[in-house]
Amino acid sequence: MRYEKICCLIILAMFAQTADGQDLFPDTEALQVAGQVAFTEGPTYHPSGNVFFSDIANNRVMRRDPTGAVHIYRTPSGRTNGMLLNGLRLVCCEGGGPEGNRRVTRMEPDGSIKVLTDRYEGKRYNSPNDIAIDSKRRMYFSDPRYGPRDDLELFDADGEPIEGVYRIDPDNRVTRIITHEVDRPNGLAVSADDRYLFVADNVNDGLRAQGGNRKLWRFDLQEDGSIDPASRKLLFDWETDRGPDGMALDREGNLYVTAGFNFPKPPVETAINHRAGVYVFSSEGELLQFLPIPADMVTNCTFGGKDGKTLYVTAGHKLWSIPTSIPGKGF
DSSP states (O other): OOHHHHHHHHHHHHTOSOTTSOOSSSOGGGOEEEEEOSSEEEEEEOTTSOEEEEEGGGTEEEEEOTTSOEEEEESSOSSEEEEEEETTEEEEEEOOTTTTOOEEEEEOTTSOEEEEESEETTEEOSOOOOEEEOTTSOEEEEOOOOSOOTTOOOBOTTSOBOOOEEEEOTTOOEEEEESSSSSSEEEEEEOTTSOEEEEEEEOOSSTTTTTSOEEEEEEEEOTTSOEEEEEEEEEEEOTTSOOOOOEEEBTTSOEEEEEOOSSOBTTTBOOOSSOSEEEEEOTTOOEEEEEEOSSSOEEEEEEESTTSOEEEEEETTEEEEEEOSSOBTTO
16 A cells, blocks of 8 residues: 555554544545646536636646546636536636735636636736635625735724635625634635534644634624624634635535645644544534545535545645545535
């Protein structure tokens, strides 16, 4: 066996089942590389059997076809990060890139790009990162800023940068629903019943790194698509390790969150108490299972396959896949 697979299986044996004995990954030896590029992010599954994922470093969106072959699907991509399908059209969070686009776009059937939003109240977004959708087809996207901050345009009345979460309604009206309730929102997920919005809060760079959050929050999502700030509930804290990034939900409401590091990254991520992989939580924050990934940067995940029982994970330079015992949300 390859070294990375041996390491993975050793750790998997330590986390084989949930507290009640249910095994969420019935065949841990089936973890395999499903595609490889440079810096992968934002996987999303298409009913045709294609898996789309972002190759941020090379400014392109990739497509893994049902045979396993990987193709360039869109380039340049505005350094697309998170993606989802809305009406079988690919919606992309474009974080910037050489084109300077900081926007949310949709790729039409003819290949043209429709801009859904690129400004809020006349100001350019920071860097749209991840996106989720509810049962009413309302989309929620996070807008953090990692890296240089000299071109930020969104500030509050006190001059503090706003790293928020926004909702795009089906009529394309945009509303900010989170302003300062989290430090730096990253991954998002909406429960199947629209009851909860889950937010990954991850400050993993030098700015406020020693006091910034690496936490997973849950908010009550109200009927109108706003959150109740008083409902904020801490589900898990990665403390000084690499915090949560992307996430996905299964049919039973369990949350699959990518986080952790296998090697320290001083001075901002100094511990390795939480290894790199997929952390599976109940909606109440109980850690049910941990799936280690033998890569140091685990970024995002999504469910796919004909029966919804394949978890695709972007990590390092690769797209990984592993069978699951519970289908993903929506399958």
